[in-house]
Amino acid sequence: MITYGELEALPQEANGSSASEGRHFATRRDKARRDKPVLLWLGAVHGAEVEGLTGLVNLIQVMETGVDLRGREQPTLRALGERCRLLILPCANPDGLARFQPRWTYGMDPATARYWSHGTSDDSGAQESPDPGHLRGGIAPSQSFRGCHFNDAGVDPMQDEFFGRLSSEVGAVLQIARDEAPDWAVSLHHTLYGPEVLRPAYVPIEVQTAVGGLARRYVQRLARADLPYVPPFEPGPDGGDPPPALDLVALLYHASGATAFKFVCPCGVEAPGATRVTPEQILDIHLLLQEALMEHALQLKSDSAASGPRRPANALPTSARD
Numbered sequence: 222m223i224t225y226g227e228l229e230a231l232p233q234e235a236n237g238s239s240a241s242e243g244r245h246f247a248t249r250r251d252k253a254r255r256d257k258p259v260l261l262w263l264g265a266v267h268g269a270e271v272e273g274l275t276g277l278v279n280l281i282q283v284m285e286t287g288v289d290l291r292g293r294e295q296p297t298l299r300a301l302g303e304r305c306r307l308l309i310l311p312c313a314n315p316d317g318l319a320r321f322q323p324r325w326t327y328g329m330d331p332a333t334a335r336y337w338s339h340g341t342s343d344d345s346g347a348q349e350s351p352d353p354g355h356l357r358g359g360i361a362p363s364q365s366f367r368g369c370h371f372n373d374a375g376v377d378p379m380q381d382e383f384f385g386r387l388s389s390e391v392g393a394v395l396q397i398a399r400d401e402a403p404d405w406a407v408s409l410h411h412t413l414y415g416p417e418v419l420r421p422a423y424v425p426i427e428v429q430t431a432v433g434g435l436a437r438r439y440v441q442r443l444a445r446a447d448l449p450y451v452p453p454f455e456p457g458p459d460g461g462d463p464p465p466a467l468d469l470v471a472l473l474y475h476a477s478g479a480t481a482f483k484f485v486c487p488c489g490v491e492a493p494g495a496t497r498v499t500p501e502q503i504l505d506i507h508l509l510l511q512e513a514l515m516e517h518a519l520q521l522k523s524d525s526a527a528s529g530p531r532r533p534a535n536a537l538p539t540s541a542r543d
């Protein structure tokens with residue numbers, strides 16, 4: 222993990238569950254006392270999805286030198302970054318990334334891209350994935366090629382067995398979330414479509430609404446830059462058949478109170494209906510997300526500071542709790 226901005230340590234008097242049950246959430250971590258918003262960025266949780274990683278190493282370069290890896294000045298992004306604490310994990314799944322020989326999926330056909338992501342159990346090594354491992358509770362079946370979604374133990378960190386023994390990757394990410402109590406956390410992925418900020422599942426409606434506010438700001442940025450976008454989601458209840466997956470994004474919220482979401486960008490796989498983008502546009506899509514999220518987090522922080530002190534702990538309604 223690479224960090225920018227000093228740590229502003231906060232006392233923790235309660236875990237998330239008891240802080241909510243006691244109706245005083247700030248006893249978990251009083252994030253309003255920090256000067257800077259804390260933003261956690263996870264790249265390449267799926268090892269073949271290197272676009273977010275590329276965006277993050279460019280962000281590191283910008284924070285170090287003021288220019289991205291193309292040599293382009295990024296004064297706005299750097300100035301925003303200096304007003305935040307940034308926690309950057311360019312790659313949250315090193316095993317999967319190490320297995321990814323092509324280094325990007327740009328220009329691949331969908332079957333080949335699926336092979337590198339999900340692997341194959343076909344002994345002939347056919348680049349088909351009729352039985353993707355992620356359909357088996359996050360554990361890859363015995364495979365002749367294990368896809369890059371998985372760590373070397375066969376676990377997809379997005380869909381780990383969260384109520385069992387955690388993979389080392391998920392354990393480490395959640396430990397960072399607990400230690401740092403970020404205000405925001407994002408897991409960066411790719412898809413054929415997008416770019417899109419996805420609605421987080423199994424979080425309070427207020428968290429969905431906050432992510433939706435970011436999505437609206439981001440879409441405006443994309444439109445101004447003449448980049449493709451998907452209209453922002455509407456917050457709503459979780460349900461359906463099948464119901465949404467409980468994934469690492471929800472765990473990040475529950476572990477730390479962070480406003481957490483998943484982001485997907487187009488990856489240039491050649492498929493009918495896929496979003497057409499150049500590699501440079503993929504990078505711009507990520508740099509604009511970084512800028513929009515920092516700006517949004519800073520604005521929410523200054524709005525909440527302007528609205529004055531919050532209700533004190535002793536305002537607990539006597540009839541509310543047993």
Ligand SMILES: [Zn+2]
Pocket residue numbers: 266267270409410411
């Ligand atoms: Zn993914």
